[in-house]
Amino acid sequence: MPRYDFRCRTCDATFELRRPMAQAGAPAVCPQGHEDTVKLLSAVAVTGSASGGAPQQAPSGGGGGCCGGGCCS
Numbered sequence: 001m002p003r004y005d006f007r008c009r010t011c012d013a014t015f016e017l018r019r020p021m022a023q024a025g026a027p028a029v030c031p032q033g034h035e036d037t038v039k040l041l042s043a044v045a046v047t048g049s050a051s052g053g054a055p056q057q058a059p060s061g062g063g064g065g066c067c068g069g070g071c072c073s
Contacts, residue, residue: 005042010034 001018008015008030017028028037 005040006030006037007040008032008034009036009038
């Protein structure tokens with residue numbers, strides 16, 4: 001289940017809630033009971049690679065996505 005970070009505008013506390021994606025935009029109440037909260041934008045950092053090698057390029061002429069299908073030209 002995804003985690004969403006919130007900040008209370010009344011007491012300035014930050015907190016997180018785990019809820020289904022279907023409820024991502026639902027209002028949240030802070031742990032102190034205040035209802036004036038705002039959902040924060042969470043940044044996720046991904047580093048490293050599974051293979052450790054250089055990225056592979058798609059074969060030329062093969063359609064498949066913007067970078068392989070020529071739609072970026």
